[in-house]
Amino acid sequence: MPAAHLPKVDEEEAGTADADETARELEEEEEDAETASSASGEGLTDDDTDASQPTGTGKKKRKKKKKKANGEASGEASRVDAEVRKQQQERVSNALADVRANSSGSIWVDLSSAAVDAKTVKKLCAHLAANTEILSLNLAGNCLDDESGESLARALAQGAAPNLIDLDLRDNPLSPAAEASVRATLKERKILNVELGPLPPPVAAPPAEAGKEEAGKEGGASLSGSLRDNPYVRRFFQVDEDDQDEGQALESPTEQVVPEQLSAELWEQVNQALESPTRTTADLATPLTAIADQVRGEMDSCMLPMLADTELADLRPFTAAALRALPTLRRVLGLASAPRETTFSRTAALRTLGLHRAAALELLAQVLRAECGAVARTVVHAPGCPLALGLRLALAHEACSPAQGAVLRAARAALAPGTGAAGLWRQLVCGAAGEGGPVGEVPDEEAGPHGETDAREGDALEPVPPTAIAELCAKAADLAPGLRSPGVGWALALAGSLHAAMQPGYCGEEGRVEAWQEELREALAGQAAWVEFAAAEGPLADLLAQQQGDLAGPKPARMVLPEPGAEPSRVLSGQDLINMLRGLHGSPQLS
Incomplete structure (x- = not known):
């Protein structure tokens, strides 16, 4: 019969026929297996078995079945690949839409292992130019080549995504030269953390945690590991406590330091800097500032002013150590910085107070916040009268507001009702303690690398x-x-x-x-x-x-309107004002 006149077979009938054929093939295979088993059980030789079986037909059937099984496996893999590609395309499409819309959904963009190529990177760079919301961009495990990575870096260096603080480009086929180029291009973005190179090997989860879902997969509620370690994120977000499971103890990264031990270490740094011939102002200012911060914290946690019967033994560790170190503090106040040019000096170098002395004065002001007799008497009997020297230094450096503010707070504490009887105010009025003695009884210090000497500028007043x-x-x-x-x-x-x-x-x-x-x-x-x-x-x-008085002078008085029938007011109306302006230009006046 010609092919044009062959009857059409429905798809259902064709599918039924294929199923019947597969069933027949399985039955024949089972019969062959039973025959082979019975032959081996009766003790037949290999020659007898080969001669008694239809070897050609069995081989064809097995070959046909194997080919069909391979086709089914290939089709299943193709379907899985298609689903994965579809999911990747949806992720990329949604992410690009969020970045383009500059919405809150673009804050954390995760396109890791999303088959991102050069075409997608080009679109992403265009959308990032106007995006101000994105903070984290994860492109790890994609197909970014050298050109794509460098183009993304150039876009970011030119101001795209100004608030971006984390960029993950790991596990991409970037050459070492391209990675170096990306880092060099983005070096001006100080707060941007760029990660390059391979991804670390996966770490197996503990058995107790194996069944739990990974934190952060639902709605991006948790930060990624790379973002969690970013120092600028840690400054504004409490990532450590939020990512802990309920009931899980927080592990401290370092052992807790005893306050007495930390205070001793900081004062040891101050003493070492004083004895070092190569000291700088920062060597003294850094530990003194840290001590002042700790004393401020202790004072903030106390009831101020302290009780009148407070003794030195009742003070917190940093405050007590600062009082014991008053002679060292006086030595720091005696170190003058070399003259240098500043913003206000124009061409001539000016004397500067120095960060080390500003930190020392702030520490003294924090200690005197106690406003109790025991603390005031300790400062009174300290050698060199540190409060008197601080006042003279503040008068000698009129433009140093940090020193002036610290001295003012210390002076008010010395004049407080609870400390007045101790006589610390004498250092403000007489420049010395009640027992007498000049302000600067301390040997001259050797000049430091920047010209610091014990010039005692305050004593020159x-x-x-x-x-x-x-x-x-x-x-x-x-x-x-x-x-x-x-x-x-x-x-x-x-x-x-x-x-x-x-x-x-x-x-x-x-x-x-x-x-x-x-x-x-x-x-x-x-x-x-x-x-x-x-x-x-x-x-x-x-x-x-x-x-x-008022900062801007007296307030203007409210205008009082004349009573009806009173003399005509001299206040110009709107029409009078317009006529006056028209008269200035020779224009006709309004009637």
Whole structure:
């Protein structure tokens, strides 16, 4: 029969026929296996068996079946590959859409093992140019070649994705030269952490955790491992505690340091820097700043001011160690920095206070926050009068606001009702402790690598501090606020504290004047410049009144409208104003 006249067979009938044929082949194979088994059981030889079996037909059937099985396996693998490719394409498509829309979904973009190629990278670079939300981009395990990696690096270096802090390009076919080029291109992005090279081998999960899902797979709730280790992420996000399972103990990366031990180590660093001939200001400032921070923390956790019966044994470790190290602190205050050019020096080098002395003054101010007699008496008997030297240094460096702020807080603590009786205020008024002795009884230090010497700039000031404060503020009384010296503000605040400490009722009981207040009055009354400055109608009262006023001057008074029938108002109406402006240009006026 011609092919054109052959009857059409339905697909169902064809499928049924294939199934019947497969069943027949299986039955024939089983019969062959039974025949072979029976032949071997009856003791037939290989020749007899070969002669009794239809060898040609069996080989063809087995070959046909093997070919069909291979085809089915190949088709199953093709279907799996197609599903994987489809999932990868959906991931890439969704990620590109989020990046392009600059949505919150583009904060953590994970395209690892997503078959990202050069074409996808080109689209990604175009979308990243206007994206400001993305923080992490994971492209590990893809097909990025050298050109794709370098083009992505150039786009990021030109300002794309300005908030990106983590970029993972590991396990990509990038050559060593391309990886070096990527790092060089992105070196100006200081907060961007770039990961290149191979991925680390997978770590087997513990048996107890094998059945748990990996943290962070649902909705990107957890950070990736590379992002968790980023120092800039750790600064703003608490990644360690959030990623721990409930009931799992937090493991400390380092052993807890005892406060006494840490304090001793920091002061040992200070002493080593003082003895080193190659010391720098940072060698002293760094440990002193750390100690001041620890003392601040101790004071913040205490009730201030401390009780009047507080003893040195009751103090926290860092505060107690700082009081014992007051002689060392005085040595640091005696080290002057070499003159250097600054932003305000123009062409001439200026004397600078130095970070080490600013840190020492801040530490002294933090210790005196206790405002108790035991701490104040310890500072009073310290060699070299550190508070007096700090005040003189602040007066000598009018533009050093950190030192001025620290000295002002320390001076107010010395004048506090709880510490006034200890006599620490004498270092503010007389420049020495009650027992006498000059401010600078300490041997000269050898010059450091940057010219630091024990110049004792504060000792060069002839007037005692109240007189110097009065002269500085009196000169500013006739000047507008913007034209005054930069040191007038803090000097006036200190003068106001000295003046308030002498007033009756300062220590609590109304109208009562303590013995130390009377002594303070007598000490200040012996300085003519201070008496004139602090008189009832003197410059101090005027300057303090200016501080109490409005920053922008008096407020304008509200305009009062005239009553009906009263005299015509001289206030111009809108039409009068327009006519006046038209008259200036010769234009016709409005009627």
